[in-house]
Structures are given as C-alpha cells and as structure tokens.
Amino acid sequence: MVYCPYNKEHKMLRKKLQQHILKCRVIYKDTVELMVCPFNSSHLIPEPQFFQHTQSCEDRNIIVHYQTSAPAVLSEDTRHAKIESEENWDDDESVPDYDPQVYCSRANIVREPNGLFPAQRRAFIEQEKRRHFGEDYEEEKKPRKAKARADLRPTPYEHRRPYSRRQ
Incomplete structure (x- = not known):
C-alpha cells in the first residue's frame, strides 16, 4: 500500500x-x-525536499548503474561478415507497385461496401454481383407482396361508404 503525496x-x-x-x-x-x-514520475516531492530526494531516490540507482556500467562486449560468435549483393530491389522499375484495391477487384474476394451512402452501396453490390457472376448477370426482380387483408381495411379516419346489400 502507498500513500498519496x-x-x-x-x-x-x-x-x-x-x-x-x-x-x-x-x-x-x-x-x-x-x-x-x-x-520516477510517480514520485511527487515538495520543493524544499526535492534536492535531497534526487540524491537519495531509490530509482536513481538504476540510472546511475546504467550510466557507469561498461558497454556490452560483442564476442566473435555474434559478429557477422558484411554480405555483399549485386541485387537491388529498389532499382527494379518493371514491377508495378502493389495496390490492394486493384488486387481485390481482380481476385475472387468478397468485399464489403463500408462507409458508403445507400445509393453508392447498392451500386457497389450490383457491381460486385456482376464481377462474381459475370457481366450478363441479371438479378430476378421480386414481385411486390400483396397487401394483407388488414391493410385493405379503411383506417378510422377515412371516409367509409355505407354498407348495403343492394348494389
């Protein structure tokens, strides 16, 4: 347990x-x-005691030890000879840059229309269907649902014709 400064x-x-x-x-x-x-940033000290704290801080030992220790010595096992090569991939200009959008549009990958407006989303989905199923793909138009019987009833505010058997 520690105390708040x-x-x-x-x-x-x-x-x-x-x-x-x-x-x-x-x-x-x-x-x-x-x-x-x-x-140590969690050490908050009143100004009169600050100098004394910097001289006797527990975490100071870590920094002092690091500053005074000798640098690590590399043994012969860890040293490697420099590898020379004639090949330089940066000079090869015949290879085009990788474009993930172009790759995805050509590959058999399912893409999602993230961040598009509804009209753009519909166009994107239509384009993706043509890409996957071929240019001659036509989606079947679904017939509209017939209105349910409850929908055919007049609402309470509509004018109703009087019902009579004689017509």
Whole structure:
C-alpha cells in the first residue's frame, strides 16, 4: 500500500497511484505545489525536499548503474561478415507497385461496401454481383407482396361508404 503525496490520509494500491494522482492534482492544485522526480514520475516531492530526494531516490540507482556500467562486449560468435549483393530491389522499375484495391477487384474476394451512402452501396453490390457472376448477370426482380387483408381495411379516419346489400 502507498500513500498519496497530496494527502497522506489517502491510501491505495501501488497500481492505482497514477490514476489517483491525476484526481488529487486537480483538487489540490492551488494548495500543494509538488515537483516530479526525474527518476520516477510517480514520485511527487515538495520543493524544499526535492534536492535531497534526487540524491537519495531509490530509482536513481538504476540510472546511475546504467550510466557507469561498461558497454556490452560483442564476442566473435555474434559478429557477422558484411554480405555483399549485386541485387537491388529498389532499382527494379518493371514491377508495378502493389495496390490492394486493384488486387481485390481482380481476385475472387468478397468485399464489403463500408462507409458508403445507400445509393453508392447498392451500386457497389450490383457491381460486385456482376464481377462474381459475370457481366450478363441479371438479378430476378421480386414481385411486390400483396397487401394483407388488414391493410385493405379503411383506417378510422377515412371516409367509409355505407354498407348495403343492394348494389
């Protein structure tokens, strides 16, 4: 458990500290002035104690150790001879650049009309059907559904003819 640098009564798990600091920083921004440790951003220290903290910070040891340690020595096993080659793929201009849209339009791939307006979507779907099934593809027109009996009844606000058996 760790304590909040803004209010020592706030106690939390270490993994929640950064999230909590963001909240407390807003609440205590005018009353408490804290400086951020250069070795660990979760260390917030009052200005009078800042110099002392930078000299004795636990995370300082990591940085000092890295700065003072000798660079890694490469052994003969890890060194490789430079490989020379006559081939340069950048100079080959006969190969066209790869265009995924062109490839998908030619290959047998199902594409979806993402981000298109309804009219564009219908045209795209029609074009895709022709691409997959051939240019002479014609979609069968579906007959319109007959209106249900309930739809043939007049609504309460329509004028009704008087019903009579004699007609």
